[in-house]
Amino acid sequence: MNRRDLLKLSALTSILLLSGCTQIIPDPIIRFIEIEPDYKMMMKKSKQERVVIVGGGWAGLSMAKNMKKNAPDMDVILLEQRTQFFSLPISNLWLVGAIDMEYLIHDYLQAARENNYVYINTTVIDVDKSDQVVITTHGALDYDYLVLAPGIEYDYSDWTLNNRSARELQTLYPAGFLSSSEVLSIRNKIFDFQEGVFLMNVPSGNYRSWAAPYERALLMADFFKKEGRNVKIILVDENKEIRIHKEEIQKLFKKEYTDVIEFHPDTRISWVDIKNKKVIVDGDVEFSFDDAILYPKVKSVPLLEKIGLLDGEGEANIKPLTNEFVDYDNIFVIGDARSMNFNRLGSTALSEAKQLSKRILYRSQGEEYLWTSPKSLSFCALSVDPLKLLALQGKYSYDLLENRFNFIEKKMKRKNLRNEDDNSLYEWATGAFNELFKA
Numbered sequence: 001m002n003r004r005d006l007l008k009l010s011a012l013t014s015i016l017l018l019s020g021c022t023q024i025i026p027d028p029i030i031r032f033i034e035i036e037p038d039y040k041m042m043m044k045k046s047k048q049e050r051v052v053i054v055g056g057g058w059a060g061l062s063m064a065k066n067m068k069k070n071a072p073d074m075d076v077i078l079l080e081q082r083t084q085f086f087s088l089p090i091s092n093l094w095l096v097g098a099i100d101m102e103y104l105i106h107d108y109l110q111a112a113r114e115n116n117y118v119y120i121n122t123t124v125i126d127v128d129k130s131d132q133v134v135i136t137t138h139g140a141l142d143y144d145y146l147v148l149a150p151g152i153e154y155d156y157s158d159w160t161l162n163n164r165s166a167r168e169l170q171t172l173y174p175a176g177f178l179s180s181s182e183v184l185s186i187r188n189k190i191f192d193f194q195e196g197v198f199l200m201n202v203p204s205g206n207y208r209s210w211a212a213p214y215e216r217a218l219l220m221a222d223f224f225k226k227e228g229r230n231v232k233i234i235l236v237d238e239n240k241e242i243r244i245h246k247e248e249i250q251k252l253f254k255k256e257y258t259d260v261i262e263f264h265p266d267t268r269i270s271w272v273d274i275k276n277k278k279v280i281v282d283g284d285v286e287f288s289f290d291d292a293i294l295y296p297k298v299k300s301v302p303l304l305e306k307i308g309l310l311d312g313e314g315e316a317n318i319k320p321l322t323n324e325f326v327d328y329d330n331i332f333v334i335g336d337a338r339s340m341n342f343n344r345l346g347s348t349a350l351s352e353a354k355q356l357s358k359r360i361l362y363r364s365q366g367e368e369y370l371w372t373s374p375k376s377l378s379f380c381a382l383s384v385d386p387l388k389l390l391a392l393q394g395k396y397s398y399d400l401l402e403n404r405f406n407f408i409e410k411k412m413k414r415k416n417l418r419n420e421d422d423n424s425l426y427e428w429a430t431g432a433f434n435e436l437f438k439a
Contacts, residue, residue, distance in 0.1 A: 042120075042139035046075040049364055052134050052141055054124050054303075055149035056080030056108060058089070058346040059335025061436045062353035063147050065115045071361045076117040079136060080108060083121055085437075086180035089209070089346040090379075090429050092216050095176075095187045096223040098384045103429075104180075106437050114439040124150075127307040129328055145360050148304065148316075149335040149353075152208060152344075154178065155299040159272050168274060175295040176216075177208045189291055190220060195230040196290030199279065201269055202237040203297045208336060208344040210243040211380040211390075213295060218252060221260040222383040233261045234287055236279070240266045244343075245380050245390045252382060269294075300337060315339035320405070321371040321398065323356055329363075332356055340405055342396060346432060347377040373397070376407070379425045387421040 051067050051074055053060050064078040085106040093099045112119035126135040127146065134141045154175065156166035174182035198220070202213040217235045224231040235253075242249050242265070253263045264281070271280040278288040304310055309325055311317035316333040317326050320340055325331040334352050336344045342352070351374035362369040373395040382388040394409040 039133070039135050039140040042136070042141055043077075045142055048073050048075045049144040050075040050077065050142065051145045051147065051360060052143040053078045053147045053149060054134065055151060055335065055337075056082065056085065056119070057149060057151055057335060057349070058432075058436070059349035059353050060147075060149035061085070061111060062350045063149060063334065063357060064117045064119075065111070065436065066354045066357035067147075067360065068115055068117045070357050071364070072116070074361075074364075077141065078108075078112065078117060078119045079122055079124055079134065079141075080119065081121070081123040082108075084108065085111075086183075087346070087429075087433070088177060088183065090425060091176070091183050092212060092219055093381055093384070093387075095183065095190055095216065096219045096384060097191075098219075098381075098387070106433060111437045114437070124303060129307065129331065132330070144330065145364075146331045147356065147360075148309070148331070148333045148337060149349075150301045150303055150337050151178070152298040152336045153301045155297045158297060159269065165274070169272060169294060169296075172274065173272075173292040173294040175293060177212070177295065177298075186293060189293075190223065193224075193229070193231065193291055197232050197234060197288065199234045199236070199287060199289035199292040199294075201293075201295055202235070202239060202243070203295050204238040204268075205297050206341050206344065207295065207298050209378075210343050211245060211378050213237075214242060214245070214249050215380045215382075216293070217261055218249070218257065218380075218382050219384065221257040225257070225260055226385075231260065234289065235261055235263050236267050236269060236281060236287065237263070237265045238268045244378060245392065248382075248390050249380070298336075304333070304337065309333065311339070313339075320403070322359065323352075332360075340396075342374060342405065343376050343378060343407070345376055345378055347428075348374050350432060350435070351375040371398075377428065379428070381425065386419055387423070387425075389422045389425055391424060 053063050056078055060078060064076055067074065068076045085108060087104040091104055094101060094104060108119045122136040122138040124134055124136050128135065132143050134143060134146065154170065156169055159169065160166055174185050176182045176186045200213065200217055217233055221233055253261050267281050269279045269281050270283060272294065277290065278286050280286055300310055300314060300316060304316055309317055316337055316339045318324060318333050318339060319326060323332045323334055323338060334356055335349045342348050355372055355374065359369040376394050378392045380390040382390065392409055394407050396405040396407055398405055
């Protein structure tokens with residue numbers, strides 16, 4: 001069996017598997033196209049160079065808009081399996097009732113319409129790198145440049161090697177960093193939880209948003225305290241020290257919320273006893289809980305492994321200063337899926353995509369675009385009513401000897417607000433949503 005036959009079989013198998021667990025919602029214009037006996041093209045080959053972007057998160061949306069903005073003559077197509085966008089950044093405020101859900105939900109069709117690119121609601125199941133074809137549940141699509149922004153996936157292997165147990169953990173104690181359904185589940189947990197022990201954790205490694213787990217613990221503590229509920233939050237942190245905003249957050253843990261938050265740094269969860277609602281940490285210490293939010297480590301999505309884009313460490317095998325796959329100079333990985341140790345933030349994704357769109361434009365003209373550090377802007381909400389925030393901005397430098405990026409932080413100069421809301425987070429978020437979804 002040759003590679004082409006293997007691709008056909010793989011595509012068919014994926015569709016059969018998807019049909020049992022996922023509702024495929026066809027695009028109103030493009031019909032579902034059978035892959036067998038050969039994959040069919042959903043569009044004719046473009047007369048212009050075509051850029052196909054896989055994934056409609058912050059990075060993918062920014063990539064689509066800026067690619068079309070910088071190269072209006074290119075054919076830009078965004079492939080995304082969701083029908084509407086839900087923002088995970090700033091969703092912690094929605095968990096405690098500080099903002100409306102409508103603020104987080106946005107329209108893919110509006111983004112495509114106003115920024116003049118094509119959005120197709122479909123699921124990518126394979127890539128034929130030799131023929132430069134993306135295979136989806138709606139057919140196939142050729143590309144000149146392929147940008148992969150599929151996000152990340154949870155890795156429960158430190159706690160269980162059983163797939164069923166992993167799914168059970170995600171169902172019972174969702175982390176809330178992959179889907180709107182998880183975030184909705186956590187919000188219901190918070191509002192329904194009247195008393196007892198609520199356990200949370202912070203993973204090690206380059207997880208999604210360094211500040212988010214600490215922010216969530218602080219906002220929940222603020223919520224429970226103002227509601228007068230008898231709740232103890234146990235926060236188990238696998239890192240030796242708080243990853244970001246260390247001094248300020250540590251001070252709040254010890255003074256403002258000492259009666260609510262029990263903080264355990266440098267403590268690793270080794271096993272979760274689902275039946276008895278307890279975790280084992282550092283070999284033999286047990287923490288019992290009444291409810292929990294369990295945040296496992298993260299890993300690359302299966303699609304990258306399937307199409308052969310991972311290195312020996314299970315990371316995207318890309319060149320750090322160009323985001324391009326080491327063996328194919330027309331395939332790029334950005335956003336949370338890339339292997340560089342940038343903080344996985346919406347702001348970083350926006351900035352990174354802008355740079356890559358310029359690189360592709362330059363490359364199409366036979367030139368190279370020099371690497372420029374993405375910009376990161378990290379917010380951490382401390383309380384609601386009034387809304388209090390920490391903010392940190394910075395960029396990255398590349399160490400050639402260590403072959404790694406280092407974060408250069410810069411404290412933000414901001415107004416000293418006392419009993420007033422700090423609206424800088426909303427100002428940034430509103431601007432970012434307008435940037436992604438409006439012309």
